[in-house]
Amino acid sequence: MDILSVLQQKSKAVDAALPLFLPKREGSGWLRDYRDMLWDYNLRGGKRLRPALCMLSCEAWWGKQEQAVPTAVALELLQNFFLIHDDIEDESEQRRGKPCLHRLWGVPYAINAGDATFVKVWETLMANRGVLGDEKALEIYEEFVALCNKTTEGQMREMYWVREKKWDITEKDYFDMAGEKAGYYTVVAPLRLGAICAGRSGLKSNFDSWGMKWGIAFQIQDDLLNAVGGKKYGKEIGGDIYEGKRTLLLIHLMEHCSYKEKKEILKIMNKPRQKKTAAEVKKVLSLMKKCGSVEYARRTAKELAEEAKIGFEKSFSDARQGAAKESLRALIDYVIERDV
Amino acid sequence: MDILSVLQQKSKAVDAALPLFLPKREGSGWLRDYRDMLWDYNLRGGKRLRPALCMLSCEAWWGKQEQAVPTAVALELLQNFFLIHDDIEDESEQRRGKPCLHRLWGVPYAINAGDATFVKVWETLMANRGVLGDEKALEIYEEFVALCNKTTEGQMREMYWVREKKWDITEKDYFDMAGEKAGYYTVVAPLRLGAICAGRSGLKSNFDSWGMKWGIAFQIQDDLLNAVGGKKYGKEIGGDIYEGKRTLLLIHLMEHCSYKEKKEILKIMNKPRQKKTAAEVKKVLSLMKKCGSVEYARRTAKELAEEAKIGFEKSFSDARQGAAKESLRALIDYVIERDV
Numbered sequence: 001m002d003i004l005s006v007l008q009q010k011s012k013a014v015d016a017a018l019p020l021f022l023p024k025r026e027g028s029g030w031l032r033d034y035r036d037m038l039w040d041y042n043l044r045g046g047k048r049l050r051p052a053l054c055m056l057s058c059e060a061w062w063g064k065q066e067q068a069v070p071t072a073v074a075l076e077l078l079q080n081f082f083l084i085h086d087d088i089e090d091e092s093e094q095r096r097g098k099p100c101l102h103r104l105w106g107v108p109y110a111i112n113a114g115d116a117t118f119v120k121v122w123e124t125l126m127a128n129r130g131v132l133g134d135e136k137a138l139e140i141y142e143e144f145v146a147l148c149n150k151t152t153e154g155q156m157r158e159m160y161w162v163r164e165k166k167w168d169i170t171e172k173d174y175f176d177m178a179g180e181k182a183g184y185y186t187v188v189a190p191l192r193l194g195a196i197c198a199g200r201s202g203l204k205s206n207f208d209s210w211g212m213k214w215g216i217a218f219q220i221q222d223d224l225l226n227a228v229g230g231k232k233y234g235k236e237i238g239g240d241i242y243e244g245k246r247t248l249l250l251i252h253l254m255e256h257c258s259y260k261e262k263k264e265i266l267k268i269m270n271k272p273r274q275k276k277t278a279a280e281v282k283k284v285l286s287l288m289k290k291c292g293s294v295e296y297a298r299r300t301a302k303e304l305a306e307e308a309k310i311g312f313e314k315s316f317s318d319a320r321q322g323a324a325k326e327s328l329r330a331l332i333d334y335v336i337e338r339d340v
Numbered sequence: 341m342d343i344l345s346v347l348q349q350k351s352k353a354v355d356a357a358l359p360l361f362l363p364k365r366e367g368s369g370w371l372r373d374y375r376d377m378l379w380d381y382n383l384r385g386g387k388r389l390r391p392a393l394c395m396l397s398c399e400a401w402w403g404k405q406e407q408a409v410p411t412a413v414a415l416e417l418l419q420n421f422f423l424i425h426d427d428i429e430d431e432s433e434q435r436r437g438k439p440c441l442h443r444l445w446g447v448p449y450a451i452n453a454g455d456a457t458f459v460k461v462w463e464t465l466m467a468n469r470g471v472l473g474d475e476k477a478l479e480i481y482e483e484f485v486a487l488c489n490k491t492t493e494g495q496m497r498e499m500y501w502v503r504e505k506k507w508d509i510t511e512k513d514y515f516d517m518a519g520e521k522a523g524y525y526t527v528v529a530p531l532r533l534g535a536i537c538a539g540r541s542g543l544k545s546n547f548d549s550w551g552m553k554w555g556i557a558f559q560i561q562d563d564l565l566n567a568v569g570g571k572k573y574g575k576e577i578g579g580d581i582y583e584g585k586r587t588l589l590l591i592h593l594m595e596h597c598s599y600k601e602k603k604e605i606l607k608i609m610n611k612p613r614q615k616k617t618a619a620e621v622k623k624v625l626s627l628m629k630k631c632g633s634v635e636y637a638r639r640t641a642k643e644l645a646e647e648a649k650i651g652f653e654k655s656f657s658d659a660r661q662g663a664a665k666e667s668l669r670a671l672i673d674y675v676i677e678r679d680v
Contacts, residue, residue, distance in 0.1 A: 030500030034493060085455060089448035108429035108499055111451060115425060116492040118455070122462060123485045126478075134474050138466075141481075145463045152456040153374060159448055160370030 003330040006323075010052035010072075011045070013065060017073050018042055021124040037105060037113035038120065041080040044096035044234075047340060049218075050075040050190045053331065057194025059324035060316060061203065068197040070127035071140055075190060077121045078144070082151060084114035089159060090243045091273050097234035132197060139196055147189040154181025162244040165270050167254065169246050175216055177246075182222070183215030203315075210311020217304040218335040220297050223247035227285055228294060230339030238281040242273050248300060252293040253284075261287060301336045308332050343670040346663075350392035350412075351385070353405060357413045358382055361464040377445060377453035378460065381420040384436035384574075387680060389558075390415040390530045393671065397534025399664035400656060401543065408537040410467035411480055415530060417461045418484070422491060424454035429499060430583045431613050437574035472537060479536055487529040494521025502584040505610050507594065509586045515556055517586075522562070523555030543655075550651020557644040558675040560637050563587035567625055568634060570679030578621040582613050588640060592633040593624075601627060641676045648672050 022042070025035045051072030058068035086092070087100040088107055094100060102110035125144060128137035157177045161169060188211035192204040225233050226240045227249055240247050250269075254262055265287065268280045288294050309332050319325050362382070365375050391412030398408035426432070427440040428447055434440060442450035465484060468477035497517045501509060528551035532544035565573050566580045567589055580587050590609075594602055605627065608620045628634050649672050659665050 030497045031493075033500060034496045085451050089451055106503070107447070109496070109503070111425050111429055112492055112495050112499065115454075115458070116489075116496070118458060119485060119488040119492060122481070123489070126482060126485065129478065134478060138469065138474060138478070141462070142466060145459060145466065148459040149456075149463070152452055152459060153371075155452050156374045156449070156456070157370045159452065160373060163446070163449070 001326055001330045003327060003334050006056075006327045006330075007047065007049070007052055007334075010055055011048040013055065013069060014048055014051050014073055014076050017069050018076075021070075021073055021077070021120060021127070033105075033109075034113070034116070037101065037109065038116055040101060040104075040113075041083060041095065042076070044098060046076075046079075046096055047338070048076055049331075049335070050079055050186060053187060053190035053328070054194040054197070056324045056328050056331075057191045058197040059194075060319040060322075060328060061195050061198035061200045062320050063194070063198025063200075067131060068194055070124055070131055071193050071197055074121050074124040074144070075193070077117055077124060078148070081114050081117040081121060082155075084110055084117060086155065088114075089155070090245075092235070092239060092243065094235050094239075097232075136196060136199075136201075139201060140193060143189060143193055143196065147185050150180045151185050154179075154185075157181075158246070161246050166246075167266060167269075169251055171248070171251060174246060174248055174251055178216045178219040178248075179212050182219040183212040185215070186218050187211045187215035206315040207311075210308045210315065213304040213311070214308035214332055214335065217301040217308065217332075220248050220301040220304070221336050221338065223249055224294065224297050224301070225339065227288055232340045234340065238285055241269070241281045241284050242276055244269055244273075248297045249288050249293040250284075252296045253288050253291050256291045256293065257287055261291075298336075305332050305336045341666055341670045343667060343674050346396075346667045346670075347387065347389070347392050347674075350395055351388040353395065353409060354388055354391050354413055354416050357409050358416075361410075361413055361417070361460060361467070373445075373449075374453070374456070377441065377449065378456060380441060380444075380453075381423060381435065382416070384438060386416075386419075386436055387678070388416055389671075389675070390419055390526060393527060393530035393668070394534040394537070396664045396668050396671075397531045398537040399534075400659040400662075400668060401535050401538035401540045402660050403534070403538025403540075407471060408534055410464055410471055411533050411537055414461050414464040414484070415533070417457055417464060418488070421454050421457040421461060422495075424450055424457060426495065428454075429495070430585075432575070432579060432583065434575050434579075437572075476536060476539075476541075479541060480533060483529060483533055483536065487525050490520045491525050494518075494525075497521075498586070501586050506586075507606060507609075509591055511588070511591055514586060514588055514591055518556045518559040518588075519552050522559035523552040525555070526558050527551045527555035546655040547651075550648045550655065553644040553651070554648035554672055554675065557641040557648065557672075560588050560641040560644070561676050561678065563589055564634065564637050564641070565679065567628055572680045574680065578625055581609070581621045581624050582616055584609055584613075587637075589628050589633040589637045590624075592636045593628050593631050596631045596633065597627055601631075638676075645672050645676045 022038050023035050025039055054072045054075055055065050055068045059065055083095060084101050087095055088102045088110055092100050093103060101113060125141055128140055154177055158181060188208055191207040191211055195203045223240060226235060229237045265284055268276060268284055312329060312332060316325055362378050363375050365379055394412045394415055395405050395408045399405055423435060424441050427435055428442045428450055432440050433443060441453060465481055468480055494517055498521060528548055531547040531551055535543045563580060566575060569577045605624055608616060608624055652672060656665055
């Protein structure tokens with residue numbers, strides 16, 4: 001099973017459909033800038049994991065890929081909307097190997113471009129009326145409302161920790177946040193949406209508990225890549241430390257380092273982004289390795305993925321045998337093995 | 341016709357319905373902050389003109405107020421979402437008599453609170469399924485998509501002028517921008533939505549051309565209040581000048597002042613907000629008075645409102661005679677006479 005070529009093929013389906021939902025990059029002046037910004041993150045590529053999961057879930061449940069295309073595109077646009085705004089909120093520098101949108105255009109433009117992208121999400125979902133009928137279109141729409149609520153709440157929770165300099169964060173807190181911000185959004189919702197597109201709404205709640213584990217494993221791998229890098233990784237290494245993020249690695253580190261180290265880490269982590277030096281960030285990263293936090297996060301992601309696989313086999317036992325189901329299975333390993 | 345008490349009564353209907361669509365202000369930590377932010381601009385009041393127009397249009401077309409309540413609340417939440425983000429984009433200081441949300445909580449929180457408010461807009465619109473049925477709910481939803489597209493485009497156009505230091509703006513450019521950003525959004529869309537809620541979708545395009553004039557008159561009055569103030573005006577006087585806004589007053593001023601004055605005005609207007617002194621802003625304001633720009637804007641708003649009234653009488657000739665229709669008529673004058 002060459003999972004990368006499956007992802008690539010699904011990504012192409014998104015690329016092929018995007019021009020149906022975004023305005024052509026033509027015109028001049030403000031209109032051209034506006035349209036370029038709507039396209040930018042889409043043109044940078046990305047894994048397109050969410051649309052792939054949605055389309056594959058639809059196909060595994062005896063649906064056709066076409067039935068899931070508008071929903072898959074909406075998921076990708078939603079992701080780009082969140083990224084544009086999250087990058088501002090976190091003062092990030094890079095996204096998919098290039099400067100973040102607000103670094104290219106300034107914060108005011110980027111906020112508005114994010115909003116405009118979010119509007120396109122809801123507009124794209126309307127294409128489901130033609131593809132799946134009004135009732136399904138509305139059901140999918142309500143799924144989007146639920147997942148957007150969870151995601152803005154998860155984002156708030158994470159920002160609150162940084163702002164309030166909260167360090168009494170437990171692993172449970174982390175799992176709650178990662179579940180809200182990433183687990184549901186990245187895995188559970190796309191799988192549910194795919195089943196709805198295939199006309200199997202009754203199944204959707206079957207994916208929740210193990211899908212969450214899969215999604216949290218995805219988030220931990222994100223944290224790991226940010227700490228140790230990857231061949232094609234498109235963000236700055238140590239960015240999470242610059243941004244003061246409470247990752248699983250950091251929570252483990254704080255519980256396993258010496259009192260003196262903890263004091264030093266806290267001092268670094270509580271500084272605003274601009275005040276952190278490269279040497280300080282490197283120091284925290286090396287402590288993460290020394291104290292086994294990297295190893296621990298790897299192990300935890302692996303365990304979660306294993307548990308997710310068991311849930312997957314059970315929930316998808318009645319699904320169509322074939323490429324889609326096999327791809328989904330392979331994607332569980334992929335999320336913890338990927339280097340982007 | 342006591343139009344202020346009509347607005348107050350409609351405002352109360354919004355207040356009564358808001359708790360159905362926003363989470364209770366309870367809990368602690370991040371969750372409480374999150375909920376407080378969702379409520380904040382709602383609790384500051386505001387004119388609530390858009391929900392009032394929507395409910396009144398519904399009633400004038402033989403509908404009941406209840407039929408329009410979810411849509412009216414969604415319009416108000418949408419307005420609050422736009423205000424939260426616009427205030428960041430324009431670096432505004434005050435909103436409805438208090439510091440802007442991002443001045444209270446910082447930009448990252450406020451971006452996310454705006455996004456969360458926007459999600460609540462789409463969530464609230466789903467209540468139309470129960471009140472009006474799926475088909476109407478979807479029609480209203482598509483109206484919201486269209487108006488949000490227009491509004492984000494209008495915002496982009498206006499920001500582009502500031503960013504690119506564009507000063508070859510004509511009155512037509514201003515009317516296009518104000519039509520997109522305010523005209524359609526503030527007047528046309530609420531009237532259309534009210535008719536849809538009443539089951540009279542066939543009428544909706546009748547309101548477009550004169551509703552646009554009414555909406556632009558509203559925007560000009562906004563520009564005027566910002567320049568000369570009002571008894572209960574909740575924003576800083578001259579804020580538009582600090583923010584570099586191309587208002588009708590400023591466009592008139594640039595066309596009617598001396599060459600030397602124009603050079604001075606340009607120098608002031610092109611400075612970033614923090615670099616403008618109170619004396620400079622006062623200087624531009626006094627030139628607006630001296631060169632007749634204030635008077636010109638007043639006259640233009642008045643003319644637009646008169647034209648809107650003619651259109652209104654024609655489009656609403658078949659509407660139910662009574663309080664709702666009379667209130668709508670009175671609101672045309674209100675938008676150019678209001679001091680908030």
